[in-house]
Amino acid sequence: MALVLQIVVLLVVLIGLITIIMSIKNWHWAQMVLALSIFFMSLATLFLGMETFRIHRNIRKAIPGLEQKLADVEEENRALQFGARNEDPAVMRIWTAEIFGGEPPYDAEAEGRMLSTSAWTTRLQDLARARGRVWRNAIPGAFNQKTNQIAVTIAPQQQAPPVDPDLAAAEPPADPAAAPAAAPAAPQGHGLTPDAIIYVFENGAPNPAAPDQGAQYIGEFKVVQANDVGVMLEPVQALNQFTGNRLVKSIQAAQQQKVTWSLYELMPADSHELFAKLDEAAKRSLLPAATVEEYLRQGTPATDDDDQYHRAAFDEAGNQIGADDAKADPSKVNQWRFDRPLRDYGYLFAEQMRERVVMEADVAALKQQIADLATAQANAKKLEAHRTSEKAVLAQDLNFMERDLAFVKKLLATINSQIANAKSQASDLLTANASMAQSLIDKQLAELKTIDERSPAPAQRSLLNAQ
Incomplete structure (x- = not known):
C-alpha cells in the first residue's frame, strides 16, 4: 500500500511539472513561479499530512493495548490495595510478576485470599514492633578507657519519602509566579534517650571459618547521653580482656572506614522462617560448622538418634502437633520431623x-x-x-x-x-x-680361857661366865 501511494504521488508530480512547463509559452514568468510555489507547497502539505497520519496511526495502534494494560495495572493495584480472591485474574498476573517471582504473595491455605495493603501494613508494623527500632551505619568514636564510654554518631532519618525519578521527570516545570514550595522536611532525631539499652552489631558478612575475622556481636550498651547527631554509650557488663580487645578492634576498624555498627533496640529473635528460603550453600556461608547441620536438617524426617528436644510431630495436613497431644494420641502423628530448638x-x-x-x-x-x-x-x-x-x-x-x-x-x-x-x-x-676375824676371836677366847685358868677366881663368877 505504501509503494502504490508513493507511485501515485510520483505520477502526480510528473504530470504537474509537465503541465506547468508546457504552459510557459502562454503564462508570465511570475505566474509560473506562483504556480510552481503552489505546486511544491501542496506536495509538502501532502507529505506532512501523510507523515502525520502515519505517526498518529502508529501511536493510536498501541492505545488499545496500553488502555488494556492500564486497566490490568489498575485492577492489580486495587487487588494489592484492597485484596482479592484467588479466582481474580489480577491475582494470577501478580503471581507471575517479577516482583513476586511466581510465588503467591500470601498463604493460600491459611488466608484463602490476597490480603490488602492495610493488612500487610499492619503485619509489617507488628514485625517492626517485634524487631524494635534499628539504627544502621552508626560510626563509633574514640573509646575513653577511664570512663568506658564511646561516642557514637548516628545518621539522621529523613521524614520525607524518597522521590521517584520517573515521576519527578514527568512533572511539569514549576511556575515562577507561583508561591515557593515548602522546604523539605528537616531530619528527625534518632529517638534514643538516656538510660536506653541497645544491642550493638557490626555490619558485614560473618566468617564461619574464623568468627573473630568477620562481623561480630559487640555487646549490650546503655545510653548515658544523647544529642541530635549521636549518643554516648557505656557497656552494661564490665569489660574483660577479651571483650575490651574486641571493642577496641571494632572501633579502630570503624575509624578506618572498614566497618560500621547497627544499633538494635531489641535483641534479634531467632526463628525458623529466617533461614527457610536459604539454600545449603548460603547457610554454610553464614553459619559455623558446629551448628550448620541443625539448620540444614530443619523440617527433614527425624531419626532415632534425635532427642525429644530436636523432634516435632506433624499430622497428615502438615500441621505441627504439641508434644503432649502427640503423646496422648499417637494416632494423630503422621510424621516426626527434626525441629531445631530456637535460641534466646x-x-x-x-x-x-x-x-x-x-x-x-x-x-x-x-x-x-x-x-x-x-x-x-x-x-x-x-x-x-x-x-x-x-x-x-x-x-x-x-x-x-x-x-x-x-x-x-x-x-x-x-x-x-x-x-x-x-x-x-x-x-x-x-x-x-x-676368816681372820674368826681366828682372832678364837685366839682371844683361847687367851681369855688361859688367863682364867691361870688366875684364881675371886668370886664365884668367872670372866667366862660373866655373861
Whole structure:
C-alpha cells in the first residue's frame, strides 16, 4: 500500500511539472513561479499530512493495548490495595510478576485470599514492633578507657519519602509566579534517650571459618547521653580482656572506614522462617560448622538418634502437633520431623558472658594456684637442699657418734671387767677378813680361857661366865 501511494504521488508530480512547463509559452514568468510555489507547497502539505497520519496511526495502534494494560495495572493495584480472591485474574498476573517471582504473595491455605495493603501494613508494623527500632551505619568514636564510654554518631532519618525519578521527570516545570514550595522536611532525631539499652552489631558478612575475622556481636550498651547527631554509650557488663580487645578492634576498624555498627533496640529473635528460603550453600556461608547441620536438617524426617528436644510431630495436613497431644494420641502423628530448638540470644549472650567471666576467674585462680605451687616447689627444693646438707652433716656426726659409741662400749667392757675383778677380789677379801676375824676371836677366847685358868677366881663368877 505504501509503494502504490508513493507511485501515485510520483505520477502526480510528473504530470504537474509537465503541465506547468508546457504552459510557459502562454503564462508570465511570475505566474509560473506562483504556480510552481503552489505546486511544491501542496506536495509538502501532502507529505506532512501523510507523515502525520502515519505517526498518529502508529501511536493510536498501541492505545488499545496500553488502555488494556492500564486497566490490568489498575485492577492489580486495587487487588494489592484492597485484596482479592484467588479466582481474580489480577491475582494470577501478580503471581507471575517479577516482583513476586511466581510465588503467591500470601498463604493460600491459611488466608484463602490476597490480603490488602492495610493488612500487610499492619503485619509489617507488628514485625517492626517485634524487631524494635534499628539504627544502621552508626560510626563509633574514640573509646575513653577511664570512663568506658564511646561516642557514637548516628545518621539522621529523613521524614520525607524518597522521590521517584520517573515521576519527578514527568512533572511539569514549576511556575515562577507561583508561591515557593515548602522546604523539605528537616531530619528527625534518632529517638534514643538516656538510660536506653541497645544491642550493638557490626555490619558485614560473618566468617564461619574464623568468627573473630568477620562481623561480630559487640555487646549490650546503655545510653548515658544523647544529642541530635549521636549518643554516648557505656557497656552494661564490665569489660574483660577479651571483650575490651574486641571493642577496641571494632572501633579502630570503624575509624578506618572498614566497618560500621547497627544499633538494635531489641535483641534479634531467632526463628525458623529466617533461614527457610536459604539454600545449603548460603547457610554454610553464614553459619559455623558446629551448628550448620541443625539448620540444614530443619523440617527433614527425624531419626532415632534425635532427642525429644530436636523432634516435632506433624499430622497428615502438615500441621505441627504439641508434644503432649502427640503423646496422648499417637494416632494423630503422621510424621516426626527434626525441629531445631530456637535460641534466646538475649539470654544466651548474657549467660555466655557470665560463664566466660567464671571461667576466666577459674583460670586466674588456677594460674595463681600454679604460681603458688611453683613457689612452694621452689621453697621445697630449697628446703630439700638444706635438709640434704643437714643430712650429710648428721651422717658425718653419726659416724663420729658411732666411733665414740664403739669406744664407749669398749671402755664399758673394760670397766665392767675391772668391776668384776674388783668384786671378785672384794669377795675374797671379805672371806679372808671373816676368816681372820674368826681366828682372832678364837685366839682371844683361847687367851681369855688361859688367863682364867691361870688366875684364881675371886668370886664365884668367872670372866667366862660373866655373861
